[in-house]
Amino acid sequence: MEPEALPDWVIPPPGGFTADDFLRMRGLPRHTELIDGSLVFMSPQRRWHSRVINLFWVQLDRQAPEGLRAEREMAVRLAKRQVPEPDVMVVTAEAYDEGPATYHLPEGLVLAVEVVSPDSEERDRGTKPAKYAAAGIKHFWRVEEDEGRAVVYVYELDPGTASYVPTGIHHDRLKLTVPFDIDIDLNAVGSRP
Template sequence: MATIEPTTRRTVLPGAPPFTVDDLLKFPDDGNRYELINGSLVVSPAPTPLHQRVIFRLQRILDDAAPPELEALSTVNVRHSDKDFYIPDLVVVPEALSESVGLMFAPGNLLLAVEVVSPSTKTHDRATKTAAYAAAGIPVYWRVEPDEGLTLHIYELDGDVYQEPTAYKAGTTVSLSSPYPVSFDPADLIGSRTATP
């Protein structure tokens, strides 16, 4: 019986560092998420099922609470400059704008950006993206930490930096007013769908 040796696939990316958004648009569709921070390439694998669960449930909560003129969208393109390009897990934007924006939003279009932290994105979501989103002027940033028993960290812009975040753990009701009034228990983002209160 023949033995098949595993092969290593390489993705050849066009362009050279520092990369630009134009370079990024030429990248292959290989299942990875490609982002740019000051021309440096950030590559993330496809999200885990837990990550997807948190994103989906939070999007439903945000969508149910949204006023008619706003909507929550997942994994949209956000271009801050020629060398800064992000793909937040969730955003809240004006609904009319989302119908006409095309391929990329500008940071000024976002009322909220959300990142769900995973093992491969911890450093970027906790530090790099926090600073980048503040510099881009995104007024509110939520960081969801599933590995902390699910904790929601809320950052609000103060000038060109975020204030120290407020943390909400699973098992407590979070009542927020920005980008619009919404209340939920962070535990709802990870618990079983069949669990009864």
Template sequence: MGALMSVEPTARRAEWPVPPVGGWTADDLDKLPNLPPHTELIDGSLVFVGPQTLFHSRAVSFFEWQLQSLAPEDFEVVREFTIDIDRQNRPEPDVIVVPEHVIQDPEQTRFPAETVRLAIEVVSTESMSRDRETKPLKYARAGIPVYWRVENDNGRAVVYVFELEPNTGQYTSTGIFRGRMKVDVPFAVDLDLTAITTKRRRPREQ
């Protein structure tokens, strides 16, 4: 009786998109098959988002719903939606505020960056350098007038607010907020940031 031969399992290779010469373009994001959710295009390269933390999820939901309740009727608040900056840059801010008129088609997949009035990024470990350095530079160059960066400080939110300085075309820090956040642009906002927390709240004593 012949010896049995074992067959080693063949390792399955991950099939990653191979970029063309010059990198991917903004239009490619709508055409490439099987991309992970929330894939961004930064400088012609695809950026895949890591697993979402509880803080990140709560912060994004908080700003989406709070801003929607405070926004004037001619503004819309949209979460996790890509914006066209240029041919090689199509990032996806966590929350944006846009004029209502730019929402024209329920099948649209992006907005022009120049229509965005506020961009918000909630920082995670894997996105730290992009949210602190790369994206603010690109958002400023695109003319987005206000940028908020939200960070996790031991389970509580800290919001860094930046406004576009028209003479330099760069962002200027206009405030760091903990606990309560009150600003006037892009519209009047008064928020209780303590509602964003990863810690269990103890009931108040009677």
């Protein structure tokens, strides 16, 4: 009996995978990302992480004005070797309805949200925000856990430096006017939206 052939993606090519390679791959584990040409596999989500994603996805979609939609865990083709998967994002209605079926392009994103997990701290705090900023995504939020509570770090793109600058840290309530009027009770993590 011959051993089963390994999938093509097990061994990366010299220089790493490209976004085109990545988007053609089949059989990858759920929520695999392409960062700097390398495949990054996500560990299973903890309940807290999943609940925060659900809360933000539902509330952002509910509160978004006409012309914007919230989406969760969808790939974003940022650059030649970059295809991360934000936990939640707000996209234009056009990108939501008419864009590619399996990923978004950065010009369709208004906001990227990352919910930090123990295995993603460095990527969510440094690597991915830098790549989102370089791609021109105007708004980025990082959600951290503090003793079971959600803390949201809000950033906006400085076009002069093409990097994010912090605009606030929110503990109990996230109330903003950009990218649109938003009011989310952060204590609702774990309760029904």
